[in-house]
Amino acid sequence: MSEAAVGYARxxxxxxxxELKDLLRIPSVSTAPEHVEDVRKAAEFVAEGLRAAGMEHxxxxxxxxxxxKGHPLVYADWLHAEPAADGKAKPTVLLYxxxxxxxxxxxxxxxxxxxxxxxxxxxxxxxxxxxxxxxxWMHVKALESVMKTEGKLxxxxxxxxxxxxxxxxxxxxxxxxxxxxxxxxxxALVSDTEMFAPELPTLCVGLRGxxxxxxxxxxxxxxxxxxxxxxxxxxxxxxxxxxxxxxxREDGRIAIxxxxxxxxxxTKAELEAWRKxxxxxxxxxxxxxxxxxxxxxxMFSVLERTWARPTMDVHGMPGGFTGAGAKTVIPARAxxxxxxxxxxxxxxEATFAKYKRFVEEICPKGIQVKVSMIHSGEPIVVSTDxxxxxxxxxxxxxxxxxxxxxxxxGGSIPIVGDFVRELGIPTVMMGFGLxxxxxxxxxxxxxxxxxxRGIESIVMxxxxxxxxxxxxxxxxx
Amino acid sequence: MSEAAVGYARxxxxxxxxELKDLLRIPSVSTAPEHVEDVRKAAEFVAEGLRAAGMEHxxxxxxxxxxxKGHPLVYADWLHAEPAADGKAKPTVLLYxxxxxxxxxxxxxxxxxxxxxxxxxxxxxxxxxxxxxxxxWMHVKALESVMKTEGKLxxxxxxxxxxxxxxxxxxxxxxxxxxxxxxxxxxALVSDTEMFAPELPTLCVGLRGxxxxxxxxxxxxxxxxxxxxxxxxxxxxxxxxxxxxxxxREDGRIAIxxxxxxxxxxTKAELEAWRKxxxxxxxxxxxxxxxxxxxxxxMFSVLERTWARPTMDVHGMPGGFTGAGAKTVIPARAxxxxxxxxxxxxxxEATFAKYKRFVEEICPKGIQVKVSMIHSGEPIVVSTDxxxxxxxxxxxxxxxxxxxxxxxxGGSIPIVGDFVRELGIPTVMMGFGLxxxxxxxxxxxxxxxxxxRGIESIVMxxxxxxxxxxxxxxxxx
Numbered sequence: 036m037s038e039a040a041v042g043y044a045r046x047x048x049x050x051x052x053x054e055l056k057d058l059l060r061i062p063s064v065s066t067a068p069e070h071v072e073d074v075r076k077a078a079e080f081v082a083e084g085l086r087a088a089g090m091e092h093x094x095x096x097x098x099x100x101x102x103x104k105g106h107p108l109v110y111a112d113w114l115h116a117e118p119a120a121d122g123k124a125k126p127t128v129l130l131y132x133x134x135x136x137x138x139x140x141x142x143x144x145x146x147x148x149x150x151x152x153x154x155x156x157x158x159x160x161x162x163x164x165x166x167x168x169x170x171x172w173m174h175v176k177a178l179e180s181v182m183k184t185e186g187k188l189x190x191x192x193x194x195x196x197x198x199x200x201x202x203x204x205x206x207x208x209x210x211x212x213x214x215x216x217x218x219x220x221x222x223a224l225v226s227d228t229e230m231f232a233p234e235l236p237t238l239c240v241g242l243r244g245x246x247x248x249x250x251x252x253x254x255x256x257x258x259x260x261x262x263x264x265x266x267x268x269x270x271x272x273x274x275x276x277x278x279x280x281x282x283x284r285e286d287g288r289i290a291i292x293x294x295x296x297x298x299x300x301x302t303k304a305e306l307e308a309w310r311k312x313x314x315x316x317x318x319x320x321x322x323x324x325x326x327x328x329x330x331x332x333x334m335f336s337v338l339e340r341t342w343a344r345p346t347m348d349v350h351g352m353p354g355g356f357t358g359a360g361a362k363t364v365i366p367a368r369a370x371x372x373x374x375x376x377x378x379x380x381x382x383x384e385a386t387f388a389k390y391k392r393f394v395e396e397i398c399p400k401g402i403q404v405k406v407s408m409i410h411s412g413e414p415i416v417v418s419t420d421x422x423x424x425x426x427x428x429x430x431x432x433x434x435x436x437x438x439x440x441x442x443x444x445g446g447s448i449p450i451v452g453d454f455v456r457e458l459g460i461p462t463v464m465m466g467f468g469l470x471x472x473x474x475x476x477x478x479x480x481x482x483x484x485x486x487x488r489g490i491e492s493i494v495m496x497x498x499x500x501x502x503x504x505x506x507x508x509x510x511x512x
Numbered sequence: 513m514s515e516a517a518v519g520y521a522r523x524x525x526x527x528x529x530x531e532l533k534d535l536l537r538i539p540s541v542s543t544a545p546e547h548v549e550d551v552r553k554a555a556e557f558v559a560e561g562l563r564a565a566g567m568e569h570x571x572x573x574x575x576x577x578x579x580x581k582g583h584p585l586v587y588a589d590w591l592h593a594e595p596a597a598d599g600k601a602k603p604t605v606l607l608y609x610x611x612x613x614x615x616x617x618x619x620x621x622x623x624x625x626x627x628x629x630x631x632x633x634x635x636x637x638x639x640x641x642x643x644x645x646x647x648x649w650m651h652v653k654a655l656e657s658v659m660k661t662e663g664k665l666x667x668x669x670x671x672x673x674x675x676x677x678x679x680x681x682x683x684x685x686x687x688x689x690x691x692x693x694x695x696x697x698x699x700a701l702v703s704d705t706e707m708f709a710p711e712l713p714t715l716c717v718g719l720r721g722x723x724x725x726x727x728x729x730x731x732x733x734x735x736x737x738x739x740x741x742x743x744x745x746x747x748x749x750x751x752x753x754x755x756x757x758x759x760x761r762e763d764g765r766i767a768i769x770x771x772x773x774x775x776x777x778x779t780k781a782e783l784e785a786w787r788k789x790x791x792x793x794x795x796x797x798x799x800x801x802x803x804x805x806x807x808x809x810x811m812f813s814v815l816e817r818t819w820a821r822p823t824m825d826v827h828g829m830p831g832g833f834t835g836a837g838a839k840t841v842i843p844a845r846a847x848x849x850x851x852x853x854x855x856x857x858x859x860x861e862a863t864f865a866k867y868k869r870f871v872e873e874i875c876p877k878g879i880q881v882k883v884s885m886i887h888s889g890e891p892i893v894v895s896t897d898x899x900x901x902x903x904x905x906x907x908x909x910x911x912x913x914x915x916x917x918x919x920x921x922g923g924s925i926p927i928v929g930d931f932v933r934e935l936g937i938p939t940v941m942m943g944f945g946l947x948x949x950x951x952x953x954x955x956x957x958x959x960x961x962x963x964x965r966g967i968e969s970i971v972m973x974x975x976x977x978x979x980x981x982x983x984x985x986x987x988x989x
Contacts, residue, residue, distance in 0.1 A: 270826055276757050332743070349750050352829040355826070446737060
């Protein structure tokens with residue numbers, strides 16, 4: 036049954052890309068108040084795509100509440116899968132993606148404008164190309180390919196697409212918590228991760244969690260002239276620098292008391308498998324990071340450091356004078372945007388509490404600190420021992436003609452944790468991004484070959500899951 | 513002779529303030545490229561004022577060269593003072609001020625718009641009210657008051673007003689260096705400092721110097737996603753924080769090797785006089801700084817710390833994500849705007865070299881640093897033992913009806929150093945600002961009573977300097 040659908044997807048591939056371009060033209064930057072209408076427009080575009088694919092009950096679900104000014108969810112389902120020969124009902128798969136994107140700044144570093152998609156050398160360049168509009172659109176087009184050729188799906192399918200993934204996903208989290216019954220399923224499929232190497236089919240089976248915070252330091256009551264007051268007035272930037280330096284040691288260790296408590300290490304088998312992955316640290320330093328040296332806890336490998344170790348990063352330090360030239364101001368306040376990545380065994384609330392206690396303790400004299408949580412997500416590990424992971428492993432191996440590898444991701448997809456906690460279902464993370472796709476950076480791209488292979492893999496995955504034959508435990512053992 | 517001029521100044525006081533308002537309406541922000549025309553407009557306004565006062569050879573002097581895109585100087589003179597009874601020529605006084613202003617940001621903290629001057633409770637509120645348009649305009653109006661009543665001045669006068677004081681004064685520095693003969697004088701008078709207390713006539717006899725720098729840290733080749741690369745990629749903000757924390761210790765000491773070498777301490781007599789000044793540290797902390805504690809080298813008094821000790825301040829840290837909300841970026845680069853205040857015995861170039869060497873030494877791994885000098889100024893101490901300081905001491909004491917005190921300033925007026933070095937003349941710093949005038953901050957103001965007393969003090973000063981009687985050594989001994 037998947038052959039006809041794959042044939043359709045190949046035949047319609049060019050149109051699929053043109054539709055994706057239309058979607059990428061909508062600047063659905065979820066963090067920017069000025070783009071709130073664009074975000075909605077993108078939601079409507081996705082809903083229309085699901086309707087055209089033949090899905091049912093397509094609708095926008097508003098997420099705005101008293102406590103939250105949110106962007107809509109897009110819901111759809113198709114729940115008419117024929118029972119198996121033995122009369123058993125087919126499982127239900129929940130497809131998840133997001134239609135919102137990161138801000139595109141700094142704009143002057145884009146070779147083509149971020150919201151004017153352009154195809155160059157087999158890649159489509161635009162903000163959201165790979166994260167996650169391109170990968171989300173694969174799901175919509177996979178559903179369309181099967182429905183248009185078969186008139187039905189091999190399994191029951193629900194679709195939930197959110198518009199707040201880049202700002203913490205509060206709306207979908209609340210929906211999953213409060214209306215989990217409307218998303219009842221046996222497993223989720225998410226395409227918002229990347230392949231370990233070009234041409235290497237990859238399933239992601241673990242994600243770091245995070246807390247994203249703002250640390251504000253206040254000193255004088257108003258901005259002061261540094262000539263007149265320098266030497267006596269507290270400087271909030273110096274205070275932030277001193278606190279940051281105390282939190283992150285030069286050897287990459289985080290000095291917050293108890294920060295590493297309770298961390299669950301990866302298993303020996305997992306570490307062994309990581310060591311076998313085609314990874315060249317020097318190549319990674321040179322061509323992915325592009326710095327003179329790599330940093331962090333050098334007693335761990337780079338893959339461990341980015342997948343299985345917690346970290347701290349500073350993203351920006353607003354306040355004071357940031358224009359061209361000079362202004363001799365001691366600002367009354369300054370802020371640091373600081374995030375921590377968490378690994379299994381760590382809890383966002385507990386980590387935030389330790390961090391807050393520590394900065395309050397080390398706060399330099401004359402300074403008052405305020406710590407706020409912007410958003411958070413729990414770390415997650417998915418068991419590889421279930422039929423959905425097996426089906427995905429086989430589907431990708433078949434499409435790519437290569438054995439599928441298991442990796443973890445360093446980033447956060449908080450919804451995967453919510454699916455485990457609230458719906459009690461595992462998530463298959465079948466991603467098609469590449470490490471040079473410039474996620475969250477200028478010149479984001481998606482390799483078009485992976486867009487098409489992604490559609491085929493999803494078609495095959497649905498077919499395998501819906502198959503009456505028991506899914507084998509994979510070819511990796 | 514000064515009585516008639518003082519009478520005129522009192523009679524015309526309201527008009528003088530209206531003219532000042534017109535000048536304050538011109539947003540002559542010298543650091544902002546978009547205000548380049550406004551800066552010129554302010555220069556022309558000042559030139560017109562000098563012409564109306566009866567000054568001669570009034571003209572704009574362009575400062576733009578191959579190396580420098582500058583704002584014009586305003587020049588004027590009147591060199592016809594009658595010789596003394598004994599046939600000796602009268603001295604020449606060089607009046608200096610600046611017509612450019614600091615940026616007005618943050619705009620939302622102004623009670624009335626920065627370029628719409630408003631009088632409230634006897635103060636005029638606007639950017640530049642006291643620094644330095646208001647004080648510079650006192651000079652113009654003092655000249656007018658004498659010329660309109662006497663038809664002549666008691667001394668020879670040259671006037672030089674610059675438009676780059678807030679951006680380092682490169683143009684006037686070059687002019688003084690290359691065309692010093694056109695500014696030939698016996699002493700300079702500058703009104704760009706403040707009174708130690710309301711109603712307390714004050715002469716400033718020392719200034720700190722400074723170097724204003726940018727410290728840029730570069731890590732990865734492009735912005736990276738902190739989920740994917742956090743733990744292995746260098747973070748430029750963390751690196752800057754670590755370097756800043758290493759440069760400025762928590763006890764306020766600066767840890768750059770050799771930083772304090774060669775510092776000339778104030779004399780015992782000077783320190784003794786400072787101890788007698790009406791200064792309440794707790795009052796200063798509460799009502800001027802408004803912080804929970806004062807900081808810096810607590811083994812020195814606050815006046816020593818702000819007048820006679822070098823310091824380091826961070827003014828802003830541009831780079832990364834500074835908008836509302838969250839962006840999980842590890843920026844490729846980040847910058848810290850860092851300045852150092854220097855005291856007598858320190859040289860800007862030498863301090864910069866020590867600073868540069870130190871940050872290159874402590875630069876964290878994976879990071880490359882670049883240090884740039886934005887501008888600099890030398891520290892200065894003026895001898896109190898000369899006829900011009902004596903004349904100023906008496907003039908102010910007479911206008912205010914109180915003994916004049918000597919203080920130092922913590923800020924920099926680089927031109928005062930240039931006058932010593934290039935023209936070989938002392939500068940009298942007769943300032944009329946108050947400590948709560950919000951210099952360089954929102955809601956800058958000038959106390960109008962001091963505007964009028966300033967005009968009268970300058971009239972009296974010129975009269976005393978031009979007097980045939982020897983000026984006494986003052987009443988302070």
